[in-house]
Amino acid sequence: MTILRTAALLALVTMPASGAEIWVTNEKDDTISVIDVDTLEVIRTLPTGERPRGITFSHDFSRVYICASDSDTVQVMDPVSGEILHDLPSGEDPEQFVLHPDDRHLYIANEDDAITTVVDTETRRVVAQIDVGIEPEGMAVSPDGKVAITTSETTNMAHWIDTETQKLFANTLVDSRPRHAEFVKDGRELWVSSEIGGTITVFDTATQAEIAKIAFEVDGIHPDRVQPVGFEFTQGDSHAFVALGPSNHLAVVNAETYEVEDYILVGRRVWHMAFSPDKDLLFTTNGVSGDVTVVDVAKRTAIKSIKVGRFPWGAALRP
Amino acid sequence: MKPLAALMLSLVLLPWAAVAETRIDVTYLHVETPQPPVLSNLDPEPADLGLAGAQLAQQDNATTGRFLGHVYTLDAVSIPLDQDPLAAARQALTGTDLLIVDAPADVLLAIADLPEAAKALIFNTSAEDISLRSQDCRANILHSAPSLAMRTDALAQFLVKRRWTKLAMIEGSHPEDMAFATALEHSAEKFGLKIGARKTWAFDADMRRQAAQEVPLFTQDLGTYDALLVADETGDFGRYIAYNTWLPRPVAGSEGLTATAWAPVVEQWGAAQLQSRFRALTGRQMHPQDYAAWAALRSIGEAVTRGATSDAPTLHEFLMSADFELAGFKGRPLTYRAWNGQLRQPIPLTHPRALVTQAPLEGFLHQRTELDTLGLDAPESDCAAYAA
Numbered sequence: 001m002t003i004l005r006t007a008a009l010l011a012l013v014t015m016p017a018s019g020a021e022i023w024v025t026n027e028k029d030d031t032i033s034v035i036d037v038d039t040l041e042v043i044r045t046l047p048t049g050e051r052p053r054g055i056t057f058s059h060d061f062s063r064v065y066i067c068a069s070d071s072d073t074v075q076v077m078d079p080v081s082g083e084i085l086h087d088l089p090s091g092e093d094p095e096q097f098v099l100h101p102d103d104r105h106l107y108i109a110n111e112d113d114a115i116t117t118v119v120d121t122e123t124r125r126v127v128a129q130i131d132v133g134i135e136p137e138g139m140a141v142s143p144d145g146k147v148a149i150t151t152s153e154t155t156n157m158a159h160w161i162d163t164e165t166q167k168l169f170a171n172t173l174v175d176s177r178p179r180h181a182e183f184v185k186d187g188r189e190l191w192v193s194s195e196i197g198g199t200i201t202v203f204d205t206a207t208q209a210e211i212a213k214i215a216f217e218v219d220g221i222h223p224d225r226v227q228p229v230g231f232e233f234t235q236g237d238s239h240a241f242v243a244l245g246p247s248n249h250l251a252v253v254n255a256e257t258y259e260v261e262d263y264i265l266v267g268r269r270v271w272h273m274a275f276s277p278d279k280d281l282l283f284t285t286n287g288v289s290g291d292v293t294v295v296d297v298a299k300r301t302a303i304k305s306i307k308v309g310r311f312p313w314g315a316a317l318r319p
Numbered sequence: 320m321k322p323l324a325a326l327m328l329s330l331v332l333l334p335w336a337a338v339a340e341t342r343i344d345v346t347y348l349h350v351e352t353p354q355p356p357v358l359s360n361l362d363p364e365p366a367d368l369g370l371a372g373a374q375l376a377q378q379d380n381a382t383t384g385r386f387l388g389h390v391y392t393l394d395a396v397s398i399p400l401d402q403d404p405l406a407a408a409r410q411a412l413t414g415t416d417l418l419i420v421d422a423p424a425d426v427l428l429a430i431a432d433l434p435e436a437a438k439a440l441i442f443n444t445s446a447e448d449i450s451l452r453s454q455d456c457r458a459n460i461l462h463s464a465p466s467l468a469m470r471t472d473a474l475a476q477f478l479v480k481r482r483w484t485k486l487a488m489i490e491g492s493h494p495e496d497m498a499f500a501t502a503l504e505h506s507a508e509k510f511g512l513k514i515g516a517r518k519t520w521a522f523d524a525d526m527r528r529q530a531a532q533e534v535p536l537f538t539q540d541l542g543t544y545d546a547l548l549v550a551d552e553t554g555d556f557g558r559y560i561a562y563n564t565w566l567p568r569p570v571a572g573s574e575g576l577t578a579t580a581w582a583p584v585v586e587q588w589g590a591a592q593l594q595s596r597f598r599a600l601t602g603r604q605m606h607p608q609d610y611a612a613w614a615a616l617r618s619i620g621e622a623v624t625r626g627a628t629s630d631a632p633t634l635h636e637f638l639m640s641a642d643f644e645l646a647g648f649k650g651r652p653l654t655y656r657a658w659n660g661q662l663r664q665p666i667p668l669t670h671p672r673a674l675v676t677q678a679p680l681e682g683f684l685h686q687r688t689e690l691d692t693l694g695l696d697a698p699e700s701d702c703a704a705y706a707a
Binding site for chain 2: 111112114133134135153154155156157159168171173176177195196197198222224225246
């Protein structure tokens with residue numbers, strides 16, 4: 001017993017293993033691939049409901065929430081056992097969601113119904129349903145929890161929801177087919193990507209006024225195919241890494257000047273991404289090539305492709 | 320990347336209340352045409368073909384309009400065979416300048432040439448005639464339906480890619496079949512394919528029972544070829560050709576591998592959502608003509624959303640400008656060609672069970688956009704109305 005413990009302790013000391021994992025939803029395999037951040041290998045494949053897309057962890061990482069779009073539910077999984085604990089009522093066709101800073105309420109985009117559903121994960125009840133535009137997808141919530149955002153792909157708007165009243169208080173137009181939204185810089189700015197418009201619109205949160213628009217240009221690729229979708233921010237929100245869909249590139253955007261500094265070749269139809277714990281590695285889901293590209297954030301180069309399931313979509317870090 | 324219209328800047332809008340109302344009234348005109356008999360009744364034409372697509376777009380527009388104070392109405396008018404379509408069009412034009420028209424080319428042109436239509440904006444959602452995008456174009460018509468040339472160019476690109484360059488063709492004897500066959504011929508020439516033997520389908524026998532015996536014999540003297548083209552746009556005999564040819568060869572054109580604006584098997588680029596919204600609304604699958612009508616009314620909606628006007632000439636100008644683009648579930652923004660008012664769009668190549676690929680195919684290049692490798696490019700079009 002003592003020997004075993006000593007051996008385990010020694011192993012921990014000699015191998016600086018973080019134990020961190022990247023969880024990737026495979027839209028057309030109904031599974032999650034779990035990637036070990038140290039070995040960059042898939043160490044587990046877990047079955048889910050139909051067409052898993054959005055994925056996020058509770059704040060203490062004791063539960064993982066999964067949008068099982070075609071099962072019309074949000075599943076709650078125990079990340080240790082991989083067992084589905086229960087389903088949450090989610091409205092029809094949940095595609096993407098965001099967990100409120102209160103660690104309790106999920107704001108869910110119901111793609112087929114033009115509705116945003118608010119679910120209390122403790123009581124497992126629907127708290128509110130809010131009419132939004134056609135094909136809601138991108139979801140964000142401000143760090144102070146006061147504002148939630150739904151973007152609608154066909155209506156082409158960011159809908160601003162007051163989380164106190166669960167009512168819309170503003171609707172701002174963006175370019176065609178908005179896909180993803182994030183609050184940055186302590187909530188002062190809201191970024192929204194437009195897939196078909198080929199831009200990211202930056203809003204001032206306080207006034208909902210547009211303050212910048214970022215466009216992309218990849219050498220040798222027609223602008224039509226440069227389609228920003230998911231994006232994430234580096235340490236201190238200094239740079240954004242933006243997935244550019246079928247152009248098979250990431251863009252690195254300076255978040256202060258709004259200028260694109262670099263493009264990085266990754267897998268085909270890159271969708272979403274997640275960082276390693278200290279944000280030195282970035283993992284992108286590549287829908288068409290069925291793999292995950294690992295990017296060295298400091299060097300801005302792809303260092304490895306990891307085969308996952310069919311049509312990887314969402315990604316989340318489990319530290 | 321593109322100029323940003325001043326009017327798009329920071330539109331911060333209150334929901335529902337306190338917004339000035341803009342009304343956008345659109346009339347959908349369906350002119351009934353006689354349908355020739357076909358060998359099989361397996362696929363009857365839906366009664367609301369086309370119109371259902373407009374109804375879906377009406378819902379899409381109304382939802383967006385709700386946030387902006389834009390109110391959309393769609394009036395559907397169906398003109399029976401024994402009634403004068405021009406009288407109905409005149410009547411419709413008293414209420415609106417925005418028409419979506421499902422009519423043969425001659426009727427479409429007669430409507431566009433009405434004095435009442437001088438300031439109207441008419442969307443052609445069904446007539447695929449190449450002449451409408453060339454010498455017979457009109458300044459008040461936009462085409463959301465692809466031309467025959469766009470469809471046959473898409474097919475030709477695929478045949479080139481697969482190196483199925485030696486072709487044979489069977490064509491029906493309806494005017495639609497012959498127009499399609501001519502378009503196939505032009506596309507073959509444009510992309511360097513060779514159509515060898517051509518035969519006209521002119522059987523009287525009921526092919527539901529006789530196909531297995533007749534088609535092998537009928538195709539025995541077509542010589543050697545890589546793929547067999549079938550020009551049967553009314554859906555009469557074509558379905559009986561596949562697997563019954565003398566040589567084992569793929570069938571393409573009106574049957575087998577088809578190139579259309581839309582098909583129920585299209586699911587990429589968010590298309591699955593459009594398909595499921597359409598199915599929920601209508602209980603049936605979405606046809607190419609439904610897509611064309613949807614794209615027409617969504618074009619109007621998108622232009623109103625971005626330009627906030629319901630005035631037809633202003634809308635038309637905006638639709639032709641660099642600020643307009645439509646997200647049409649085909650993976651690229653859709654825009655209108657400046658030289659003839661044709662909606663640029665990728666063309667899915669499908670068989671009944673799946674998407675095979677989508678044109679323009681990789682490797683077919685164009686100085687403006689690869690989408691312009693499909694259909695009439697500026698130098699090929701004799702459209703004077705848009706050149707002005």
